[in-house]
Amino acid sequence: MSSLLRKMLRTRRVDEQFLRHSEWARRLGIPLMVALAGIKSISMMLFIILPFSLTQVAGPSTVLALIFAFLIIFFTSAHLSELSCTMPNNCVQYHFAYAVIGELPAFVIAWISLVDYVAQAGLFCKAWADHFNLLFRGLPAKSLTFDVFSEDSSILSPQVDLLTVLSAVITLCLLLCSLRVVGTICVSLLAVTLLIAASCTMVAFFHSDPENWIKAEFFHYGFRGVLYSICGLCACYTGIESTSCLLEETKNPRKRISGVLSFLVLVLTTIFFVLSITFSLSTNVTALSEGIMIPEVFSVINIPAAKYMLSVCSVCALSGGVLASFLPATRVIAALCHDRLIPYARDTSTKSPYFAVLLCTVLVALCSMIQKTMLLNFVIFMAPVKIVITILLVYIQHYYPEQIGIPEETSSYKSIGKKRTRVHIDDGVSIDDSVSLVPQRIRRSEDDESEVSHSTFDTTAFLYMKATKMETERLQRRLEKEDIENENEECQPVLAKSVSQYHSMDQNQKKSSAKSKQKHAHNCVAEQCGADNDDDYNSQEVHLFANEEPELPFFSTFNSSAPRPPSPDVSFTNYYRSLRLLFLFCFFTSAFSTFLRNFGMPTTTCWLLSAGFLVIILIFTVNINRLQTNDYLYKKESKVTLFPTASLFSLFLLLLSFFGSIPTRTLAHLAVVFVTGVISYFLYGYRHSKHRRTACLVIENRYSDTADDDQYCPIIGLDTSSSSND
Known part of the structure; x- marks a missing residue:
């Protein structure tokens, strides 16, 4: 049983190549990123969540729920920024969990995210169809809507709209184009949406009347309605959370993501606040019919021109929302396919995930057979679940006793990346850099992935001497070839120059034909480089730095059957204690929320029990704040302010809202998604995982049985602990 658990919790190796290299083309700048996140969030808020919250959930108290939702999202964006700067990869929650917790939890997180993104895309498509029919007065629905299922079904929709x-x-056709094209379309649609929505909001503002709040009763749906609305409004910020799935396609993500997320939260909250106040004051929202769309509000206040304009705005906004909602789903599919946890196609590891886009389109088309109300409830209650996952991962990062991801780089070390040389060690030594014309030896795909090169070298001096010699020969051949191509005359003997002189050559010169034959280029976080690697798991790259000379004074053999001992200065005691305290904090918060939901009454007993729950939660909060974090190990590029108080406060509000308002039916749907993900993992991912057979050279310290107490011996051996035995 322990062996099976160890295999399910196998982790991926986080090395320099995984953290800094990417096969995705970096096409997203700040304007395109803001457009993708903005159009998705605004369309979700204005045309899906806002009418549902005003008429069926919270009424005018939606404004109060928005304030709590803003506090949650504001702190959550700081957590997401820290994760993104630590591990700037697409689907950062999945990769972080894979590297720290294990394969099965990472797969479950990715599976939940995938189902949520597909449900969001299906919800956007249904909302777009409804508003398109509203714009053309139901004419398309007469010829494109068919009765398929029974009206008594609680899951399937009786009618399917083509x-x-x-x-x-x-959307499939557009996503097959460049991501920059998709971003440009979203920029245009966002501009049109903001202009029309602003004009219609001004019209509604001049028809606002505070008497409508009095008639509707501010807390018409009670305390539970406010909690329900908090979950729904958290789902409105889904565009911000979706940016974590596009980090490898963003330019300079570690420098920009923190500021962009904070800016988006503040701007979107301002827009949401104005919209919710204006439309809740313009009419008695509790008297409106269920399922009403926002443009139809102007029919109630008798302004048909504004209704038509807002209908046009809704079609434009939801068109951009559909485009933006497909992107994160395709990236999650591509990440799972690349790690071979689901059946994959070869092109999913490149910059154009055609298989992922096609599969996502099929899944979204199937969502057209599911009732819109069911999709909406699922999306609303998946939002706090994903936010809780993000906060928990950051919590683990702060208490995990070893460094995770990329730390903040000082200015002296940032320049090393521009001058470093990549050394390939595979039964010999060969040197190459981003402008190399010499073909590299690439491992054949049929080679066993668990095979490790056993090349050795005597001293560091020999390695540098060999590297310098081959670098000189390579640059000499390059200079001769460039003279032949540029001058188009008889080749003249070229005098050899020093290596330093070759480095002064123009890096922007025309690349040779051998360079143009590359399948795809790397996109590093620090800099762009070109490599002829067929795939990242076949690469034998080693980044050599001048300050990283190996020193192995003595060693002992590592036994793969025994558990790897931690280094003497690394203790997991504090880490496990932090996890226990966090579990108790979440348990009592959930119990407190469930108690208020089922037994909340204005009685003395209820007040005393509630006070007892709050005191217990406060005690755990104080104990967690007294724990030592791992911030002394390395400095993070982006850090959550007021950690862990901000994290615990966000968790408290999220768990209180989730367990205080979630319907039992929706909770059953979440359980079904979880169980389905686990079954899918064991049916395919467990046996076909890319990291099922991994082997790497392990060098670490442990106490020596024969040496003094203050002397440690490095352990050198082949770590196959994560591999499975057939």
């Missing part, structure tokens, strides 16, 4: 499938197909 407009939903049509929107998914159009």
